[in-house]
Amino acid sequence: MREFAEVLPELPITGGVWEAAYDLARRARKHGVTIPASDLIIAACARYHQVELETADQDFAKLEILGDTNNRIK
Numbered sequence: 001m002r003e004f005a006e007v008l009p010e011l012p013i014t015g016g017v018w019e020a021a022y023d024l025a026r027r028a029r030k031h032g033v034t035i036p037a038s039d040l041i042i043a044a045c046a047r048y049h050q051v052e053l054e055t056a057d058q059d060f061a062k063l064e065i066l067g068d069t070n071n072r073i074k
Contacts, residue, residue: 011049013041020044027066035059 021037021044028035035043039059046053053060 009051011045011051013045014048017041017045017048020048024063024066028062031065033062033065035062 018041021040024035024040024044025037028040036059039057043053043060043063
């Protein structure tokens, strides 16, 4: 884990990140999709800071249903 901490960037969770997370949550509810709050915040943080998010978590795949092409998730 220490090796990851040395190479992974630490991105701040700003007011803009929270707004993006609220937007994702609203759109998910509208489409009947349930995504854990922690995943919404992580996705919103990546989107806000325009970084790629690499994950094996299937909940992130649900973001595609929302038409959220601004997230670069693999």
